Amino acid sequence: MTLRVVIADDEPLARDQLRHLLSTEHDVTIVRECANGPETVAAVRADKPDLLLLDIQMPDRDGFEVLFELRPEETPAVIFVTAYDQYALKAFEVRALDYLLKPVDPRRLREALRRVAAQGPRSAAEQDKDRLADLLREVSERRRSYQRLAVPSGDKILFLPTESIFSFEASGNYVQIHAAGGKYLRRQTLSSLAERLDPERFVRVHRSWIVNVDSIRELVPWFRHTFILVLENGQRIHMSHTFRDAIDGLLGKRPPSAT
Numbered sequence: 001m002t003l004r005v006v007i008a009d010d011e012p013l014a015r016d017q018l019r020h021l022l023s024t025e026h027d028v029t030i031v032r033e034c035a036n037g038p039e040t041v042a043a044v045r046a047d048k049p050d051l052l053l054l055d056i057q058m059p060d061r062d063g064f065e066v067l068f069e070l071r072p073e074e075t076p077a078v079i080f081v082t083a084y085d086q087y088a089l090k091a092f093e094v095r096a097l098d099y100l101l102k103p104v105d106p107r108r109l110r111e112a113l114r115r116v117a118a119q120g121p122r123s124a125a126e127q128d129k130d131r132l133a134d135l136l137r138e139v140s141e142r143r144r145s146y147q148r149l150a151v152p153s154g155d156k157i158l159f160l161p162t163e164s165i166f167s168f169e170a171s172g173n174y175v176q177i178h179a180a181g182g183k184y185l186r187r188q189t190l191s192s193l194a195e196r197l198d199p200e201r202f203v204r205v206h207r208s209w210i211v212n213v214d215s216i217r218e219l220v221p222w223f224r225h226t227f228i229l230v231l232e233n234g235q236r237i238h239m240s241h242t243f244r245d246a247i248d249g250l251l252g253k254r255p256p257s258a259t
Helices: 014-024 035-046 063-069 084-094 105-120 121-143 190-194 241-251
Strands: 003-008 026-032 049-053 077-082 099-101 148-153 157-160 163-170 176-180 184-187 200-204 208-213 216-221 225-231 236-238
Touching: 003 014, 003 035, 003 105, 003 241, 014 026, 014 105, 014 184, 026 035, 035 049, 035 200, 049 063, 049 084, 077 084, 077 105, 084 184, 099 105, 105 121, 163 190, 190 208, 200 236, 200 241, 208 225
Parallel strands: 003 026, 003 049, 049 077, 077 099
Antiparallel strands: 148 157, 163 176, 163 208, 176 184, 200 208, 216 225, 225 236
């Protein structure tokens, strides 16, 4: 059986590499090459390929948005192609979805093609359907996260990029924001704010504190196997024992226990 493949990648060199690697595979035919999201959606609907090699980062619509637009019954077997992206790789691995890192390793591509061929394209697509749906639900939730926060500053409203924020401190029905440009007060509870922050970037370490994990400079051992978090702006925040697991999971390993 010949696998009919659509390549979707906005980088000409990446398409060239995939085209070259696929040309060495028996029973593989490239039916279309696409450089952006809309072209990819149109190609899948028109050509009905067995397999879609889908880049995550493309203009107009990225790879996830392509899958959002396609109905489940239109979606072929999918192998994601991506530059290193910690969030994406974790999401794929958790769901056992196939992905290829750029530059593509010929052996990994061959293994992925064989999996699809062995299962049969329709069967492979059907088996991945629920896992893709779960992935897209997570992506949708993640994209609801705040990217910027509006805060009053004198007679103006400032829009702070969340990556510029070191920490959030509860203050009754308000949140004190500690950011690169200073301190700001926003009318919102810490709990409601936590629901809209990117969980890959922000972690609650105390009932009164949320910190940007990228701003953590060091962990100083404290009592009861907890730590003082020292941030890049010099803040020292005591981590509550209740929230120890959250920060351990985010950092990917358990720091050495305090003695």
